[in-house]
Amino acid sequence: MVKPRPRPTQATEQEIEAFGNMAEQPRETAATPPARVVRKHKEPKVTGYNFRMTASQQQLLSQAAEVEDISQQKLLESIIWPALTERYGE
Numbered sequence: 001m002v003k004p005r006p007r008p009t010q011a012t013e014q015e016i017e018a019f020g021n022m023a024e025q026p027r028e029t030a031a032t033p034p035a036r037v038v039r040k041h042k043e044p045k046v047t048g049y050n051f052r053m054t055a056s057q058q059q060l061l062s063q064a065a066e067v068e069d070i071s072q073q074k075l076l077e078s079i080i081w082p083a084l085t086e087r088y089g090e
Contacts, residue, residue, distance in 0.1 A: 051076065 053061070065072045 061072050061075065065075045068075055070078075
């Protein structure tokens with residue numbers, strides 16, 4: 001059973017009115033269509049490989065993924081596949 005918690009302070013009439021006005025406003029993102037992302041031919045993933053690294057390399061990968069705001073997998077893919085394609089072709 002959920003135990004209701006009391007508010008630390010009672011909401012003022014002004015806060016209630018501001019909340020109600022926010023709910024009535026249309027969303028800005030609904031007006032703009034989402035940007036289309038051009039993707040290359042999507043192939044099914046067929047196998048996986050372990051990527052061995054030291055603890056400091058793992059920490060560096062983790063920090064880089066956090067800064068780029070993408071997963072570690074996507075970060076490695078964005079670095080490895082373009083480099084291999086450039087060096088060896090498609």
